[in-house]
Amino acid sequence: MNGPQDLGGQMGFGPVAPEKDEPIFHAPWEKKALALTLAMGATREWNIDISRHARESLPPAQYLGSSYYEIWIAGLIKLMLAKGLVTEAEVSSGKMAVPAKKVAGKLLASNVTTALAKGGPSSRPDTVPRYKMGDKVRTRNMHPVTHTRLPRYLRGHQGEIVRLHGTHVFPDSNAHGKGEAPQALYTVRFAARDVWGEARHPKDAVSADLWESYLEPA
Amino acid sequence: MNGPHDLGGRMGFGPIAPEKDEPVFHEDWERRAMALTSGMDSTGEWTLDMSRHANERIPPAQYLSMSYYEIWITGLVDLITTAGLVTNEELASGQMMASAKKVAGKLMAAELASVLAKGDPVTRPATRPPRYTPGDKVRTRNMHPQGHTRLPLYLRGHVGEITRLHGTHIFPDSNAHGRGEDPRPLYTVTFSAGEVWGTARHPQDTISADLWEPYLEPA
Secondary structure, three states: OOOOOOOOOOOOOOOOOOOOOOOOOHHHHHHHHHHHHHHOOOOOOEEEEEEEHHHHHHHHHHHOOOOOHHHHHHHHHHHHHHOOOOOHHHHOOOOOOOOOOOOOOOHHHHHHHHHHHHHHOOEEEOOOOOOOOEEEEEEEEOOOOOOOOHHHHOOOOOOEEEEEEEEEEEEHOHHHHOOOOHHHHHEEEHHHHHOOOOOOOOOOOOEEEHHHHEEOOO | OOOOOEEEOOOOOOEEEEEEOOOOOOHHHHHHHHHHHHHHHHOOOHHHHHHHHHHHHHHHHHHHHOOHHHHHHHHHHHHHHOOOOOOOHHHOOOOOOOOOOOOOOOHHHHHHHHHHHHHHOOOEEEOOOOOOOOOEEEEEEEOOOOOOOOOOOHHHHEEEEEEEEEEEOOOOOHOOOOOOOEEEEEEEEEEHHHHOOOOOOOOEEEEEEEEEEEHHOOO
């Protein structure tokens, strides 16, 4: 979706202000927000792409007015409400009011290190890729109302395949419970001038990891 | 600029909820906001395009949280501060503290009706013949200026057809930055919706926009 998360080329936010000695967490609740999000992910009630879509579909004014972990928590609450893991009344009272729903997975404190080290790989057995290194491709001019990893600023532009990453879960499908639908994932390189109309330096390039169905032969 | 005002194609705002018997103003202060903005425009300290740019420069999170007249007032505060018509201290206190700056124009209550009726035409005498005629195919430029532009993001890099010539008009991209009116031919350009969005509900759906000549290249 062309939501508030799709910031490439958007202006007016002012300069980025790097923070000296930036702490991992700015407040104790952020630590808890990270832990809660990981633990709830372990219930397997949703996948990473569903959770990304929960965040990007927050109302734009709210999204842009929220800090990183505020966005995480707002997305998590949406997911838990949608899956019946919590009720509106429980969220506002902070007290459990209905019996816990049975879930498929549980993250125990003793498993955290192993679970985090293992991660959630999205690579799948290889399929036959349509494109090879050096092929010229054009990104589709598509505007789905659903999740996509093709940013708006890279649509309808010509680029070159510079790397094949194998076959990966397709987020556009997986974010909507329509299955993993794995497909080839490529790094595509675009001349900055093609993307933005002009470039500071003629050799400036923008590279992005894009799934096969975002691409057409150019 | 690719700012928060450029909403074409953006999603996630939820459905539009039309208001039954919508009043012209929702609050008394909105009436005043409109009057103040019109009154201050008559000072001649800025142009219409400068005031639009002041509005679109509001930080995105703030802009998208604001009502229509909140945006107007915030933009006006930016303009009157920049023009030296008011100081931050005066804004905070609500009291005049420095002497009034002499301005070129003043809107008197008695003139209001005639001034509003007259409007502020942006047509100008032609300085050069228009480059395109109706029926010409053009491509909009893939441009991303930091400054003001009336070419929306969703219409950049697309092929359309000139469907009307409106004469010569002030060029907002120049006028918004104090670089003069630089009048240019203004056209209506019609695009097929499929060309703009990749797909269209109906193959004959089109989008038309009024675009200045410098936004266009021959296609």
